[in-house]
Amino acid sequence: QAPQSEKHSPKVIPNHCSAKHYIRLLVYTGIYLFAFLVSSAVLVSLLSWSYLVSEDGVAEVLAHYSESLQDRFIEVPCSEDYDSHKRFEVLLCHSRLLFHAYQFVFFPPFYFCLLSQASILDLHSGALSVGKHFVNLYRYFGDKIQEVFTEEDFQLYRDVRRRIQQTIAQAFGISSSSMYLTKPTFFSRINSTEAKTTHDEYWHPHIDKVTYGSFDYTSLLYLSDYTEDFGGGRFVFMDVGANRTVEPRAGRVSFFTSGSENLHRVEKVRWGTRYAITISFTCNPDHGIEDPVLT
Ligand SMILES: O=C(O)CCC(=O)C(=O)O
Ligand SMILES: [Fe+2]
Numbered sequence: 001q002a003p004q005s006e007k008h009s010p011k012v013i014p015n016h017c018s019a020k021h022y023i024r025l026l027v028y029t030g031i032y033l034f035a036f037l038v039s040s041a042v043l044v045s046l047l048s049w050s051y052l053v054s055e056d057g058v059a060e061v062l063a064h065y066s067e068s069l070q071d072r073f074i075e076v077p078c079s080e081d082y083d084s085h086k087r088f089e090v091l092l093c094h095s096r097l098l099f100h101a102y103q104f105v106f107f108p109p110f111y112f113c114l115l116s117q118a119s120i121l122d123l124h125s126g127a128l129s130v131g132k133h134f135v136n137l138y139r140y141f142g143d144k145i146q147e148v149f150t151e152e153d154f155q156l157y158r159d160v161r162r163r164i165q166q167t168i169a170q171a172f173g174i175s176s177s178s179m180y181l182t183k184p185t186f187f188s189r190i191n192s193t194e195a196k197t198t199h200d201e202y203w204h205p206h207i208d209k210v211t212y213g214s215f216d217y218t219s220l221l222y223l224s225d226y227t228e229d230f231g232g233g234r235f236v237f238m239d240v241g242a243n244r245t246v247e248p249r250a251g252r253v254s255f256f257t258s259g260s261e262n263l264h265r266v267e268k269v270r271w272g273t274r275y276a277i278t279i280s281f282t283c284n285p286d287h288g289i290e291d292p293v294l295t
Contacts, residue, residue: 081259180288230272
Protein backbone atom coordinates (compact mmCIF):
# COMPACT_ATOMS: atom_id res chain seq x y z
CA GLN A 1 0.00 0.00 0.00
CA ALA A 2 1.20 3.56 -0.76
CA PRO A 3 2.32 5.62 2.21
CA GLN A 4 -0.25 8.03 3.62
CA SER A 5 1.70 11.21 2.86
CA GLU A 6 1.91 10.30 -0.82
CA LYS A 7 -1.78 9.39 -1.06
CA HIS A 8 -2.80 12.82 0.10
CA SER A 9 -0.12 14.94 -1.60
CA PRO A 10 -1.67 17.59 -3.90
CA LYS A 11 -1.48 16.78 -7.62
CA VAL A 12 0.35 19.26 -9.84
CA ILE A 13 -1.67 19.66 -13.02
CA PRO A 14 0.25 21.54 -15.73
CA ASN A 15 -1.74 24.20 -17.45
CA HIS A 16 -1.85 22.56 -20.89
CA CYS A 17 -4.46 24.91 -22.14
CA SER A 18 -2.46 28.10 -22.11
CA ALA A 19 -1.63 29.78 -25.45
CA LYS A 20 2.05 29.81 -24.50
CA HIS A 21 2.06 26.01 -24.36
CA TYR A 22 0.32 25.70 -27.69
CA ILE A 23 2.85 27.97 -29.36
CA ARG A 24 5.74 26.07 -27.81
CA LEU A 25 4.21 22.79 -28.90
CA LEU A 26 3.78 24.09 -32.44
CA VAL A 27 7.35 25.39 -32.59
CA TYR A 28 8.78 22.08 -31.34
CA THR A 29 6.61 20.07 -33.72
CA GLY A 30 7.74 22.29 -36.60
CA ILE A 31 11.39 21.87 -35.68
CA TYR A 32 11.02 18.08 -35.38
CA LEU A 33 9.11 17.88 -38.65
CA PHE A 34 11.71 19.99 -40.45
CA ALA A 35 14.57 17.91 -39.03
CA PHE A 36 12.75 14.73 -40.02
CA LEU A 37 12.19 15.95 -43.59
CA VAL A 38 15.79 17.13 -44.01
CA SER A 39 17.26 13.88 -42.70
CA SER A 40 14.88 11.83 -44.90
CA ALA A 41 15.92 13.84 -47.95
CA VAL A 42 19.61 13.33 -47.09
CA LEU A 43 19.00 9.62 -46.58
CA VAL A 44 17.11 9.23 -49.86
CA SER A 45 19.81 11.05 -51.83
CA LEU A 46 22.54 9.03 -50.14
CA LEU A 47 20.71 5.81 -50.94
CA SER A 48 20.09 6.71 -54.58
CA TRP A 49 23.66 7.89 -55.01
CA SER A 50 25.07 4.72 -53.47
CA TYR A 51 22.67 2.67 -55.63
CA LEU A 52 23.97 4.43 -58.72
CA VAL A 53 27.64 4.08 -57.90
CA SER A 54 27.44 0.80 -56.01
CA GLU A 55 27.41 -2.75 -57.46
CA ASP A 56 27.90 -1.71 -61.06
CA GLY A 57 29.31 1.74 -60.30
CA VAL A 58 27.31 3.51 -62.97
CA ALA A 59 27.70 7.25 -62.75
CA GLU A 60 26.16 8.36 -66.04
CA VAL A 61 23.82 6.85 -68.59
CA LEU A 62 24.96 7.91 -72.06
CA ALA A 63 22.12 6.23 -73.87
CA HIS A 64 18.98 5.24 -72.05
CA TYR A 65 17.15 2.21 -73.43
CA SER A 66 13.94 4.16 -73.93
CA GLU A 67 15.59 6.98 -75.90
CA SER A 68 15.49 6.94 -79.66
CA LEU A 69 18.84 8.54 -80.37
CA GLN A 70 20.17 9.96 -83.59
CA ASP A 71 23.81 10.86 -83.90
CA ARG A 72 24.97 11.57 -80.39
CA PHE A 73 28.68 12.20 -80.46
CA ILE A 74 30.77 12.27 -77.34
CA GLU A 75 34.41 13.23 -77.50
CA VAL A 76 37.06 11.76 -75.25
CA PRO A 77 40.77 12.59 -75.07
CA CYS A 78 42.73 10.48 -77.51
CA SER A 79 45.21 7.79 -76.54
CA GLU A 80 48.58 7.29 -78.21
CA ASP A 81 47.62 3.86 -79.51
CA TYR A 82 47.38 5.11 -83.08
CA ASP A 83 50.89 6.44 -83.59
CA SER A 84 51.69 3.52 -85.85
CA HIS A 85 48.76 4.55 -88.06
CA LYS A 86 50.31 7.81 -89.19
CA ARG A 87 51.11 6.21 -92.52
CA PHE A 88 47.42 5.74 -93.21
CA GLU A 89 45.22 8.52 -94.43
CA VAL A 90 43.12 8.26 -91.34
CA LEU A 91 43.14 10.58 -88.39
CA LEU A 92 41.81 8.70 -85.42
CA CYS A 93 42.58 11.27 -82.83
CA HIS A 94 39.19 12.62 -81.93
CA SER A 95 37.66 9.48 -80.75
CA ARG A 96 34.41 8.28 -79.54
CA LEU A 97 31.11 7.29 -79.91
CA LEU A 98 27.99 7.89 -81.76
CA PHE A 99 24.65 6.26 -81.66
CA HIS A 100 22.63 5.78 -84.69
CA ALA A 101 19.23 4.22 -84.45
CA TYR A 102 18.62 2.27 -87.59
CA GLN A 103 15.32 0.61 -88.15
CA PHE A 104 17.01 -2.70 -88.73
CA VAL A 105 14.84 -5.74 -88.96
CA PHE A 106 17.52 -8.09 -87.88
CA PHE A 107 16.85 -11.14 -85.80
CA PRO A 108 19.40 -13.31 -84.08
CA PRO A 109 20.13 -16.41 -86.18
CA PHE A 110 17.64 -19.05 -85.18
CA TYR A 111 20.40 -21.47 -84.28
CA PHE A 112 21.30 -19.21 -81.43
CA CYS A 113 17.82 -19.26 -80.04
CA LEU A 114 17.96 -23.03 -79.66
CA LEU A 115 21.01 -22.89 -77.42
CA SER A 116 20.67 -22.69 -73.69
CA GLN A 117 24.01 -21.07 -72.91
CA ALA A 118 26.20 -18.13 -73.82
CA SER A 119 27.60 -18.42 -77.31
CA ILE A 120 29.20 -16.60 -80.21
CA LEU A 121 28.76 -17.21 -83.91
CA ASP A 122 31.26 -16.04 -86.48
CA LEU A 123 29.63 -15.83 -89.90
CA HIS A 124 32.99 -15.77 -91.69
CA SER A 125 34.38 -19.00 -90.36
CA GLY A 126 31.07 -20.60 -89.38
CA ALA A 127 32.41 -21.12 -85.82
CA LEU A 128 29.71 -21.49 -83.20
CA SER A 129 30.71 -21.94 -79.56
CA VAL A 130 28.79 -24.63 -77.74
CA GLY A 131 29.88 -24.96 -74.13
CA LYS A 132 33.61 -25.70 -74.10
CA HIS A 133 33.79 -26.44 -77.82
CA PHE A 134 33.44 -24.81 -81.19
CA VAL A 135 31.32 -26.37 -83.90
CA ASN A 136 31.92 -25.34 -87.47
CA LEU A 137 28.42 -24.92 -88.84
CA TYR A 138 29.59 -24.82 -92.47
CA ARG A 139 31.42 -28.13 -92.08
CA TYR A 140 28.72 -29.67 -89.91
CA PHE A 141 25.86 -28.92 -92.29
CA GLY A 142 27.83 -29.13 -95.54
CA ASP A 143 25.40 -28.84 -98.48
CA LYS A 144 22.50 -28.43 -96.08
CA ILE A 145 23.82 -25.08 -94.83
CA GLN A 146 21.32 -23.38 -97.16
CA GLU A 147 18.62 -24.69 -94.86
CA VAL A 148 20.22 -22.93 -91.91
CA PHE A 149 21.14 -19.61 -93.51
CA THR A 150 19.68 -17.99 -96.57
CA GLU A 151 21.31 -15.70 -99.09
CA GLU A 152 19.04 -12.94 -97.73
CA ASP A 153 20.62 -13.32 -94.25
CA PHE A 154 24.04 -12.68 -95.76
CA GLN A 155 22.74 -9.84 -97.91
CA LEU A 156 21.30 -8.24 -94.79
CA TYR A 157 24.61 -8.62 -92.96
CA ARG A 158 26.48 -6.99 -95.86
CA ASP A 159 23.96 -4.17 -96.03
CA VAL A 160 24.19 -3.51 -92.29
CA ARG A 161 28.01 -3.65 -92.43
CA ARG A 162 28.09 -1.15 -95.31
CA ARG A 163 25.72 1.28 -93.60
CA ILE A 164 27.64 1.16 -90.34
CA GLN A 165 30.92 1.68 -92.19
CA GLN A 166 29.53 4.73 -93.98
CA THR A 167 28.17 6.19 -90.77
CA ILE A 168 31.48 5.74 -88.95
CA ALA A 169 33.37 7.28 -91.87
CA GLN A 170 31.05 10.27 -91.88
CA ALA A 171 31.18 10.70 -88.10
CA PHE A 172 34.97 10.62 -87.98
CA GLY A 173 35.46 12.60 -91.17
CA ILE A 174 37.33 9.88 -93.06
CA SER A 175 36.69 8.18 -96.33
CA SER A 176 34.73 4.96 -96.16
CA SER A 177 37.10 3.39 -98.68
CA SER A 178 40.02 3.69 -96.26
CA MET A 179 38.27 1.44 -93.73
CA TYR A 180 38.30 -2.33 -94.02
CA LEU A 181 36.17 -4.92 -92.32
CA THR A 182 38.35 -6.92 -89.94
CA LYS A 183 37.98 -10.08 -87.90
CA PRO A 184 36.49 -11.35 -85.78
CA THR A 185 32.97 -10.20 -86.49
CA PHE A 186 30.41 -12.18 -84.55
CA PHE A 187 26.95 -12.52 -83.13
CA SER A 188 26.93 -12.80 -79.37
CA ARG A 189 24.34 -14.44 -77.23
CA ILE A 190 24.61 -13.91 -73.49
CA ASN A 191 22.46 -15.15 -70.66
CA SER A 192 22.89 -15.78 -66.95
CA THR A 193 24.23 -19.33 -67.21
CA GLU A 194 27.67 -19.95 -65.80
CA ALA A 195 30.66 -19.32 -68.08
CA LYS A 196 32.08 -22.59 -69.49
CA THR A 197 35.37 -21.11 -70.72
CA THR A 198 37.28 -17.86 -70.24
CA HIS A 199 35.92 -16.79 -73.66
CA ASP A 200 32.48 -16.69 -72.07
CA GLU A 201 33.66 -14.19 -69.45
CA TYR A 202 32.52 -11.14 -71.33
CA TRP A 203 32.26 -8.97 -68.22
CA HIS A 204 36.00 -8.26 -67.78
CA PRO A 205 37.21 -4.73 -68.58
CA HIS A 206 39.12 -4.75 -71.85
CA ILE A 207 40.51 -2.73 -74.74
CA ASP A 208 39.39 -4.11 -78.10
CA LYS A 209 42.66 -3.25 -79.80
CA VAL A 210 44.48 -5.37 -77.23
CA THR A 211 41.92 -8.21 -77.23
CA TYR A 212 41.45 -8.46 -80.98
CA GLY A 213 44.62 -6.90 -82.39
CA SER A 214 43.48 -5.41 -85.67
CA PHE A 215 40.48 -3.35 -84.50
CA ASP A 216 40.57 0.41 -85.03
CA TYR A 217 36.84 1.03 -84.87
CA THR A 218 34.44 -1.20 -82.98
CA SER A 219 30.74 -1.15 -83.73
CA LEU A 220 28.05 -2.91 -81.77
CA LEU A 221 24.58 -3.47 -83.09
CA TYR A 222 22.11 -4.54 -80.43
CA LEU A 223 19.39 -7.00 -81.28
CA SER A 224 17.46 -7.09 -78.03
CA ASP A 225 16.19 -4.68 -75.41
CA TYR A 226 17.59 -3.97 -71.97
CA THR A 227 14.86 -4.43 -69.28
CA GLU A 228 12.47 -6.06 -71.73
CA ASP A 229 14.48 -9.06 -72.97
CA PHE A 230 17.19 -9.16 -70.31
CA GLY A 231 18.40 -7.54 -67.08
CA GLY A 232 21.99 -6.47 -66.40
CA GLY A 233 24.09 -6.60 -69.58
CA ARG A 234 24.60 -2.88 -70.00
CA PHE A 235 27.69 -1.76 -71.86
CA VAL A 236 30.00 0.26 -69.59
CA PHE A 237 32.75 2.68 -70.63
CA MET A 238 35.20 2.73 -67.72
CA ASP A 239 36.40 6.29 -67.83
CA VAL A 240 38.67 7.85 -65.24
CA GLY A 241 36.40 8.91 -62.39
CA ALA A 242 33.16 7.73 -63.98
CA ASN A 243 31.53 4.69 -65.46
CA ARG A 244 29.30 5.56 -68.39
CA THR A 245 26.73 3.14 -69.72
CA VAL A 246 25.02 2.40 -72.96
CA GLU A 247 21.78 0.53 -72.48
CA PRO A 248 21.19 -1.87 -75.35
CA ARG A 249 18.10 -1.38 -77.46
CA ALA A 250 17.23 -3.43 -80.55
CA GLY A 251 18.47 -1.52 -83.61
CA ARG A 252 20.84 0.70 -81.62
CA VAL A 253 24.37 0.94 -82.98
CA SER A 254 27.16 2.23 -80.83
CA PHE A 255 30.64 2.71 -82.17
CA PHE A 256 33.94 3.99 -80.92
CA THR A 257 37.65 3.86 -81.55
CA SER A 258 39.09 0.60 -80.27
CA GLY A 259 42.09 1.93 -78.30
CA SER A 260 42.73 2.44 -74.60
CA GLU A 261 40.66 5.64 -74.61
CA ASN A 262 37.65 3.34 -74.71
CA LEU A 263 38.23 0.78 -71.96
CA HIS A 264 34.94 -1.03 -71.44
CA ARG A 265 33.09 -4.05 -70.16
CA VAL A 266 29.64 -5.57 -70.25
CA GLU A 267 27.73 -6.06 -67.00
CA LYS A 268 26.78 -9.63 -66.15
CA VAL A 269 23.40 -10.54 -67.56
CA ARG A 270 21.09 -11.30 -64.62
CA TRP A 271 18.10 -12.71 -66.48
CA GLY A 272 16.89 -13.23 -70.05
CA THR A 273 19.00 -13.35 -73.21
CA ARG A 274 21.00 -10.55 -74.77
CA TYR A 275 21.85 -10.57 -78.50
CA ALA A 276 24.30 -8.30 -80.28
CA ILE A 277 26.65 -8.21 -83.27
CA THR A 278 30.21 -6.95 -83.11
CA ILE A 279 31.41 -5.59 -86.47
CA SER A 280 34.82 -3.97 -86.59
CA PHE A 281 37.04 -2.08 -88.96
CA THR A 282 40.73 -1.53 -89.47
CA CYS A 283 42.61 1.18 -91.28
CA ASN A 284 45.33 -1.26 -92.29
CA PRO A 285 44.45 -2.93 -95.60
CA ASP A 286 46.65 -5.90 -94.64
CA HIS A 287 44.21 -6.73 -91.82
CA GLY A 288 41.09 -6.36 -93.95
CA ILE A 289 38.76 -9.26 -94.77
CA GLU A 290 35.97 -9.71 -97.29
CA ASP A 291 32.31 -9.91 -96.38
CA PRO A 292 31.15 -13.38 -95.42
CA VAL A 293 29.52 -15.37 -98.18
CA LEU A 294 27.22 -18.36 -98.11
CA THR A 295 29.16 -21.17 -99.71
O1 LIG B 1 28.22 -6.64 -76.68
C1 LIG B 1 28.70 -5.60 -76.23
O2 LIG B 1 28.02 -4.66 -75.81
C2 LIG B 1 30.20 -5.42 -76.17
C3 LIG B 1 30.98 -6.60 -76.57
C4 LIG B 1 32.43 -6.32 -76.53
O3 LIG B 1 32.94 -5.58 -75.73
C5 LIG B 1 33.30 -6.98 -77.51
O4 LIG B 1 32.81 -7.74 -78.34
O5 LIG B 1 34.51 -6.70 -77.49
FE1 LIG C 1 34.89 -5.04 -76.41
